[in-house]
Each structure stands twice: as C-alpha cells, then as structure tokens.
Amino acid sequence: MTLSAAPLSPHIGAEIIGVDLSKPITGADSAALLELFWRHQVIAIRGQEAGPADFIRFAEAFGTIEPFFISAFNHPEFSQIYVLSNVRRDGKPIGRDGAGTHWHSDSTFVEKPSSLTLLHGVTVPARGGDTLFANMYDAYDRLDDATKAAIDGRRAIHRYQRKEFVFSGDRAVSAIEQTEIDVLKRARLAEDAARVAASPTEARSNKEPDRLQPLVRTHPVTGRKALYLNAEMMVGIEGMAEEIAVPLLQRLCEAATPQDRILRFAWRPGDVIAWDNASVLHTATFTPPDQPRVMHRLTIEGDVPF
Numbered sequence: 001m002t003l004s005a006a007p008l009s010p011h012i013g014a015e016i017i018g019v020d021l022s023k024p025i026t027g028a029d030s031a032a033l034l035e036l037f038w039r040h041q042v043i044a045i046r047g048q049e050a051g052p053a054d055f056i057r058f059a060e061a062f063g064t065i066e067p068f069f070i071s072a073f074n075h076p077e078f079s080q081i082y083v084l085s086n087v088r089r090d091g092k093p094i095g096r097d098g099a100g101t102h103w104h105s106d107s108t109f110v111e112k113p114s115s116l117t118l119l120h121g122v123t124v125p126a127r128g129g130d131t132l133f134a135n136m137y138d139a140y141d142r143l144d145d146a147t148k149a150a151i152d153g154r155r156a157i158h159r160y161q162r163k164e165f166v167f168s169g170d171r172a173v174s175a176i177e178q179t180e181i182d183v184l185k186r187a188r189l190a191e192d193a194a195r196v197a198a199s200p201t202e203a204r205s206n207k208e209p210d211r212l213q214p215l216v217r218t219h220p221v222t223g224r225k226a227l228y229l230n231a232e233m234m235v236g237i238e239g240m241a242e243e244i245a246v247p248l249l250q251r252l253c254e255a256a257t258p259q260d261r262i263l264r265f266a267w268r269p270g271d272v273i274a275w276d277n278a279s280v281l282h283t284a285t286f287t288p289p290d291q292p293r294v295m296h297r298l299t300i301e302g303d304v305p306f
C-alpha cells in the first residue's frame with residue numbers, strides 16, 4: 001500500500017488515499033499513516049466497507065483503545081465502541097443523541113484526556129450532521145503577544161456539565177433549523193434527565209471533580225504549542241477573577257474557531273475520521289430528526305496535558 005494525502009481544507013485535515021480498513025495496516029504504511037496524521041491533525045478515509053472489528057483494528061494503529069467513561073450506549077457486541085445516534089428502536093435511543101454540539105477537545109474534564117478520537121459513519125444523513133474542526137496550533141499562533149502573555153502558563157478549570165442540545169458550535173444554523181433544534185431540545189430534556197438518573201456511569205460522570213488543564217499545551221508528539229479549550233466545560237481560570245476569566249475564555253473560543261478557517265466535514269457512507277485532541281477542537285452539528293445518523297466512536301488513551 002502506498003499512502004497519499006489530499007487536503008480537506010486550507011487550514012486543517014486531509015483525506016488519506018490508499019488505506020483499506022478491511023485489511024491490517026502494517027510496517028511502513030503504519031508509520032506513514034501516523035506521520036500524515038500528526039501533520040494534518042484530522043484524517044479521513046472515505047467510503048470504507050468496514051465492520052466494527054475492522055474499525056477497532058484500524059484504531060489500534062494509533063495506540064491503546066480506552067473504555068468510554070459512560071457505558072450507557074456501548075455497542076452490544078464490541079463494548080469498546082460508543083454509539084452516537086439519533087435513531088430510536090421501540091421508542092428507545094440506540095445511541096447517544098446530540099453529543100458534542102459545542103467546540104471542544106474530548107474528555108478535558110478527566111486527568112488524562114483521550115489523545116485521539118475516531119468516528120465511523122455507519123449510517124450518515126443526507127442533510128445535516130456534519131462535523132466541524134478547527135486547528136489549535138493556528139489559533140495559538142494567531143493570538144497577539146499580550147493575549148499569549150496573559151494565558152501562557154495559566155490553567156483553565158474544566159467542569160463536566162451535561163449540556164446536550166446546546167448547538168453552540170455551528171454558527172451557520174438557519175432560522176428553520178433553529179426552530180427544529182428548539183422543538184427537539186424541549187422534547188429531549190426530560191428524557192435525558194431520566195436516563196442519567198438511571199445510569200450509574202452517567203450519574204458518576206456528573207460528579208467528576210473539576211480538572212485544571214493548561215490553556216496552552218505543548219503537543220506531546222510535535223512539540224508545538226496549541227490552545228487547549230472546551231467551550232462548554234471551562235468555568236474559569238485558576239487564580240483569576242471570574243468576571244475577567246469567563247469573558248477571556250469566551251473570546252479565546254471565538255477567536256479559535258472563525259468560520260473562514262474551519263473544516264466542515266460532510267459525511268459519506270463508510271467514512272472513517274480520526275482527530276488529534278491535543279491540537280484540534282471539534283463540534284458536532286444538528287442532524288434533523290428525519291435523517292438517521294449512526295456513528296461508531298473510539299478513543300485512544302492520552303497522557304496528562306502539559
């Protein structure tokens with residue numbers, strides 16, 4: 001296999017050509033894949049005929065798969081896989097609906113956040129359900145010197161908060177979509193509260209202690225500096241008055257995700273993507289309820305950010 005990369009946007013992401021997920025990736029291809037991944041930060045392998053076992057084997061090329069901290073929507077046969085979906089069977093959701101609809105890096109509220117996340121588009125919508133990505137090396141490099149000086153060495157306070165259906169990540173939402181979102185949100189809030197109360201792992205995750213994470217992290221592989229943010233879960237900055245810290249965090253999140261520098265990934269059936277949580281923010285977007293979406297999700301263990 002000879003791998004090549006075609007950029008998905010001017011600022012982040014590449015499609016990798018030459019990977020077949022139904023076969024193991026070995027030797028030189030595995031090294032080339034990792035090199036392309038760290039360079040492009042988000043990679044997509046499009047249109048794969050891959051099952052859950054293929055997806056798991058592919059993910060293992062990047063490190064050790066970790067169990068997701070909530071077990072409510074694990075795949076029935078492959079428990080490492082967390083299912084995201086808006087599909088319901090017999091009135092019950094088959095996966096987590098409306099997850100990650102704000103700009104974030106994954107699991108910043110635990111001591112060792114996931115280094116990588118992978119998604120497999122098992123059933124993809126014809127309309128909506130895109131995933132957006134922003135480059136946090138670029139976001140840090142674009143800050144003015146005064147802002148860099150104000151945040152270098154500082155730690156943000158991350159608090160796990162259940163804010164499903166916030167849909168704050170996608171700023172390109174039409175008025176019609178906003179009405180659809182509001183209707184869906186009202187219908188789901190009570191249901192969500194009932195599910196959390198019944199799930200020990202979800203109830204426990206709501207009690208996670210606050211975590212302090214560097215606002216600027218040094219990438220463990222590339223050594224580059226990157227902004228490290230989570231728009232809905234940062235509640236302050238250590239040692240800084242809340243009235244200064246909260247607006248500063250909001251400004252950083254907005255500056256990090258300008259519309260003209262993000263990658264909007266529109267899914268096709270069988271696509272697999274992987275992203276680097278140490279240098280990328282991502283957000284899910286709205287999927288209209290009449291458009292079925294089933295995604296398989298895996299995460300790879302990470303280290304304590306520094």
Ligand code: SIN
Pocket residue numbers: 084099100101117129130131282283284285295297
């Ligand atoms: C996530 O934040 O992990 C979900 C992204 C998506 O469903 O598009």
